[in-house]
Amino acid sequence: MNWRAVKAIYLFEMHRTWRTLMQSVLAPVISTALYFVVFGSAIGSRMKSVDGVPYGAFIVPGLIIMQTMTQSVSNASFGIYFPKFVGTIYEVLSAPVSFFEVVLGYVGAAASKAIILGLIILATASIFVPVRIEHPLFMVLFLIATATTFSLFGFVIGIWADNFEKLQMVPLLVLTPLSFLGGSFYSLAMLPQPWRTVTLFNPVVYLISVFRWSFFGFADVQIGASLAAILIFMGVCLGIAGWMFKTGYRLKA
Amino acid sequence: MAPRLRQATAAGRSPSGAVNSNLPLASVTQIIMLGAMPAILSISNLSKTYATGFTALKSVDLEISKGEIFALLGPNGAGKTTLISIICGLTYPTTGTVTVDGFDIARDYRAARKQIGLVPQELKADAFETVRATVNLSRGLFGKPRDDARVEKVLRDLSLWDKRDSKIVTLSGGMKRRVMIAKALAHDPAVLFLDEPTAGVDVELRRDMWALVRQLREQGVTIILTTHYIEEAEEMADRVGVINRGELVLVEGKAELMRKLGKKQLTLQLQTPLNALPESLAAFPLELIKSGAELVYTYDVKQEHVGIADLIRRLGEAGVEFKDLQTHQSSLEDIFINLVNEPAQEISA
Secondary structure, X not given: OOHHHXXXXXXXXXXXXXXXXXXXXXXXXXXXXXXXXXXXXXXXXXXXOEOOEOHHHHHHHHHHHHHHHHHHHHHHHHHHHHHXXXXXXXXXXXXXXXXXXXXXXXXXXXXXXXXXXXHHHHHHHHHHOOOOOOOHHHHHHHHHHHHHHHHHHHHHXXXXXXXXXXXXXXXXXXXXXXXXXXXXXXXXXXXXXXXXXXXXXXXXXXXXXXXXXXXXXXXXXXXXXXXXXXXXXXXXXXXXXHHHHHHOOOOOO | OOOEEEEOOHHHOOOOOOOOOOHHHHHHOOEEEEOOOOEEEEEEEEEEEOOOOOEEXXXXXXXXXXXXXXXXXXXXXXXXXHHHXXXXXXXXXXXXXXXXXXXXXXXXXXXXXHOEEEEOOOOOOOOOOEHHHHHHHHHHHOOOOOOHHHHHHHHHHOOOHHHOOOEHHXXXXXXXXXXXXXXXXXXXXXXXEEEOOOOOOOHHHHHHHHHHHHHHHHOOOEEEEEEOOHHHHHHHOOEEEEEEOOEEEEEEEHHHHHHHHOEEEEEEEEOOOOOOOOHHHOOOOEEEEOOOOEEEEEEEOOOOOOOHHXXXXXXXXXXXXXXXXXXXXXXXXHHHHHHHHOOHHHHHO
């Protein structure tokens, strides 16, 4: 293992975050704060509690997952797309590094950023609403799993995209609807049929459900199903990324 | 594999006469090893056909000795960059093998790539990073521990130390090119590839670049550069390879080439065509061409007495009259133009 290369990529990518602190950290925090003002305070004050949890607190896990997901994808996709776009990728391709090391560096950095952001949003949320966490260890584990999986997904998008439009397309057209319909703002029990069943095909539902369980101790779907969904998605992304590197897809002619 | 011709010193040999005759054929079959240094780079039967069907390289064989400066000369689209890209791991070969210091670039890619530094043709650096950060990244990517003293040395050698904390986007084009070189040298490579190092570079930087190449050679670094400037190949290289339409059409020691370049030809257009040369001119290296209408005299400009005056006097004595005369010196450029203009079949025939 060329650990020094992993470290070099990781630190270089993390440095990019500090350089772009405004858009990397502040923007998601502000948008989350806006959700709390609109949904938590303005609308939430007129809503009943959900399963005994005040509505303002109920939406916290969903919002954290939404932001972690979105940020993971955008960090990781941009992180690998940009060197491709400006041509600096030549150095990574010519370096004595394996596919796994490159993924570890880029995806590790993107996931780290998303995790830090998720924790910042949690801290922001606790200013607006009282938040309790029943299983803090699981909460952190699920946060890491979500960030890693979606960073890997973003990495795949970043390699696949050969223009900026494609880079934006998947997050906007796929991820945003899935995350809004993933139960961030409601419990599945609140949905009428057939939407309740349709929703079960949305992978984000499983993520949010299990993450909410770590906070409040109840879930929309079984925890085992959620874990399986996360692992399967992670495996698929890793498989695609591995195939991309092996064949040189959009990286090497 | 072409037979190799060993040559103790490049100047030790002085075959006579053959200036232009059979040049491509003779050159293609000769790979002159400079001294007895082992090959650090071995390329065998390397071909590349892109997905578009375009064949960029056709069965290239080449060996580069340790410590050598090799210039790859060729027009745009000849395959220079493709060749370098394959060796450095940016492109997959279609057929063939490459070893760097004995390590196969596919099987032992880690060991092979550690030896290599690449300065690409285009300026590709992280615009918003500082010079030092990007050089540190390069060093890390190649598995070397952080070494501030070493990085300082590289930056000072390239006159970049004052700019170490500047963002790359703020640097001039010449400075950016220095950054690219610093990145390539950051991990102390044994082989350095310079792809068009002086394209679009001002005179001062070009001179600096040449000085740097010589300095690196003293440190034992093998340097392979591509260029379409012939004077650059002349100035820097130990050996020159000419590549055209994906084929290596000539590989020759520069001293050998320069010896050929030292030859000059005097062409006399005769008043009346000759069937044979007069006896009295037998001592001169003369050749009758165009059915005896022109007489060609080949001489070495470096000699003190080139013999022109003597020849003309003898011609007068023999009663051979001429109506015009011209002299011509074959340059590397001539050889190059001849090679790249000829159809490939004729060259390799």
